[in-house]
Amino acid sequence: MSVTVETPVSSLPLPLPAHFSHAEQSFSLKKRRLPFSSSSGSPCSSPSRLSHSLPPLPPSKGCNSVSRFFPQHQSPWTPLSTSLAKSPPPDSVYDPQKQPSFFRQCFSDLGLLGRGSFGEVYKVRSNIDGLLYAVKRSAQRFRGNSERNRCVREARNHEQLCPHPHILDFVAAWEERGRLYIQTELCSTSLLLHAENKRPGPDEAAAWAYLCDLLSALHHLHSRGFVHLDLKPANVLITNSGRLKLGDFGLLLQLQQTNMEEKKMEEAQEGDPRYMAPELLSGIYGPAADVFSLGVSILELACSIEVPNGGDGWQKLRRGFLPSEFTNSLSHELQAVLRMMLAPEPSQRPTVSELLAFPSVRKQRWKRIIYLTIAEAMLTLTSLCQKVYCVGCRLLSFCMSFLPWGSKPVPCTPSKESCDRDLTLSVSCLLTDSESPEDDAVFLPPTDPEISPTFLHRVRSVESTSTPRPLSPSVVHTPTHSSVGDWSSSHLASTPSSIHSKGSCLTLTPSGSPLHHRSAHGSRRSLHLSSTTSSNPLTLRWMEKGDDVTRSTLEPKNLLSLFEETSLQGEL
Numbered sequence: 001m002s003v004t005v006e007t008p009v010s011s012l013p014l015p016l017p018a019h020f021s022h023a024e025q026s027f028s029l030k031k032r033r034l035p036f037s038s039s040s041g042s043p044c045s046s047p048s049r050l051s052h053s054l055p056p057l058p059p060s061k062g063c064n065s066v067s068r069f070f071p072q073h074q075s076p077w078t079p080l081s082t083s084l085a086k087s088p089p090p091d092s093v094y095d096p097q098k099q100p101s102f103f104r105q106c107f108s109d110l111g112l113l114g115r116g117s118f119g120e121v122y123k124v125r126s127n128i129d130g131l132l133y134a135v136k137r138s139a140q141r142f143r144g145n146s147e148r149n150r151c152v153r154e155a156r157n158h159e160q161l162c163p164h165p166h167i168l169d170f171v172a173a174w175e176e177r178g179r180l181y182i183q184t185e186l187c188s189t190s191l192l193l194h195a196e197n198k199r200p201g202p203d204e205a206a207a208w209a210y211l212c213d214l215l216s217a218l219h220h221l222h223s224r225g226f227v228h229l230d231l232k233p234a235n236v237l238i239t240n241s242g243r244l245k246l247g248d249f250g251l252l253l254q255l256q257q258t259n260m261e262e263k264k265m266e267e268a269q270e271g272d273p274r275y276m277a278p279e280l281l282s283g284i285y286g287p288a289a290d291v292f293s294l295g296v297s298i299l300e301l302a303c304s305i306e307v308p309n310g311g312d313g314w315q316k317l318r319r320g321f322l323p324s325e326f327t328n329s330l331s332h333e334l335q336a337v338l339r340m341m342l343a344p345e346p347s348q349r350p351t352v353s354e355l356l357a358f359p360s361v362r363k364q365r366w367k368r369i370i371y372l373t374i375a376e377a378m379l380t381l382t383s384l385c386q387k388v389y390c391v392g393c394r395l396l397s398f399c400m401s402f403l404p405w406g407s408k409p410v411p412c413t414p415s416k417e418s419c420d421r422d423l424t425l426s427v428s429c430l431l432t433d434s435e436s437p438e439d440d441a442v443f444l445p446p447t448d449p450e451i452s453p454t455f456l457h458r459v460r461s462v463e464s465t466s467t468p469r470p471l472s473p474s475v476v477h478t479p480t481h482s483s484v485g486d487w488s489s490s491h492l493a494s495t496p497s498s499i500h501s502k503g504s505c506l507t508l509t510p511s512g513s514p515l516h517h518r519s520a521h522g523s524r525r526s527l528h529l530s531s532t533t534s535s536n537p538l539t540l541r542w543m544e545k546g547d548d549v550t551r552s553t554l555e556p557k558n559l560l561s562l563f564e565e566t567s568l569q570g571e572l
């Protein structure tokens with residue numbers, strides 16, 4: 001396919017969907033995420049922050065909104081995935097006679113990772129294999145059979161698509177009390193949040209990396225006769241190594257023909273208007289729509305801009321105009337690729353296979369493969385080293401217990417399991433607005449609330465506010481540690497926040513420095529999670545530099561704690 005610099009521009013403006021009426025009119029530079037509203041549990045809304053407003057709920061097609069006409073699904077739980085139907089949890093883990101739900105019996109250590117228009121996503125530890133996962137629960141009970149069927153189809157399609165290195169790993173899906181649960185692999189955050197937490201400004205290298213990963217994911221989908229129809233940074237997850245994984249298959253569509261031609265589809269739904277291909281407005285669905293959405297996503301990420309969801313800017317982008325004031329800083333190669341992906345006519349856009357064959361894309365893909373191989377090898381190595389270190393510490397502790405002075409317990413770096421278990425923190429206030437607490441109390445507020453990794457960006461937003469925001473003294477955290485794998489990953493993935501765990505004291509730091517905040521009187525404050533009692537809960541608190549709190553809390557003193565204390569003071 002030849003590279004067209006000028007794409008033909010149709011003179012007639014495209015019809016705008018009705019819900020674009022309050023839309024943003026043009027492109028604008030990306031702004032940093034606003035503080036998370038603790039009361040609502042959602043980002044503060046602002047007209048200029050439309051990329052954080054949730055897309056409109058997809059219309060519920062063909063289902064009656066009055067739920068009493070439909071039988072409630074009262075069975076304890078129904079497996080919806082082949083994996084779960086074939087190997088249900090053992091009796092030792094799940095006992096249907098017991099009161100707690102399937103979810104509560106099979107999973108523990110809950111923390112809210114995020115909310116979308118479909119539902120809530122929790123970080124969990126499986127009581128079956130002891131590993132960490134993400135579980136997405138639909139916010140609403142099924143309002144009828146068509147809605148239920150759509151959810152079941154989503155789960156089955158997702159299961160069918162796995163495994164692939166750039167598709168979010170599917171583990172299981174089930175239905176319980178009229179809600180859908182999808183268990184997937186746990187990632188570190190979404191691409192949207194990851195991109196927002198980076199330094200503002202164009203980042204072409206990252207854009208190429210994202211393009212390569214997502215082209216690979218789309219290639220997998222399209223070659224199996226599926227179209228995603230909702231590709232956007234919020235639906236892409238990023239692993240500890242920085243690998244992108246395409247997720248959220250709620251609008252996934254299986255095309256009838258194997259040759260993947262565009263087709264008018266009655267049952268298909270369009271996704272987020274900001275990333276939507278123009279032909280979807282005419283009801284033409286095909287793989288080219290995904291290419292367009294990927295083009296918009298890469299444009300947004302490469303130039304660090306907000307893409308419009310209506311108005312002139314929206315129209316222009318769908319008529320082949322790229323915002324040159326932003327794209328001029330990109331290389332000609334990337335500009336050319338974007339221009340082709342954003343061609344107004346679906347037939348003018350290259351297919352994913354054609355894009356993967358472009359010399360510029362092939363070159364970048366090789367770089368990406370090498371980078372990911374090294375990053376993932378380093379992560380594995382680091383976690384191995386940590387395990388060895390843990391075993392060493394335990395052995396040392398065991399040996400010291402035979403020495404005459406060895407009666408006192410020797411603090412030891414916790415095992416990887418406890419590290420992993422405790423990495424996720426949750427905030428209880430985010431868990432308390434379940435619509436019917438009795439029936440839906442699958443996620444009881446944990447006694448020791450934790451903060452999820454995605455909560456870090458919200459904590460960071462505290463830093464940017466002008467007035468000090470005292471943290472609630474009731475926010476008491478379980479002992480929390482980041483596994484070495486997770487620390488290094490955050491560096492590898494260029495995530496600007498990291499957690500440094502030094503024995504019993506843990507410091508949240510953006511970009512590797514302590515999270516500082518200037519108080520009204522100008523003194524520097526650091527946000528610490530510090531050990532405060534002998535039972536060792538960690539309390540999130542503001543500490544003035546020079547406060548002696550940490551020193552007094554590191555008891556009992558011994559060689560290891562003295563060493564930790566010294567290194568901590570060095571950091572301060």
Ligand SMILES: Nc1ncnc2c1ncn2[C@@H]1O[C@H](COP(=O)(O)OP(=O)(O)OP(=O)(O)O)[C@@H](O)[C@H]1O
Pocket residue numbers: 054055113114115116117118119120121134136168184185186187188189190193234235237248454
């Ligand atoms: N597997 C996962 N691992 C880690 N975090 C996840 C995972 N899945 C989702 N999340 C987090 O939960 C948030 C909400 O996810 P969800 O897919 O429900 O919503 P969304 O895609 O942002 O919105 P929508 O469903 O409206 O498109 C995400 O933004 C992400 O931060």
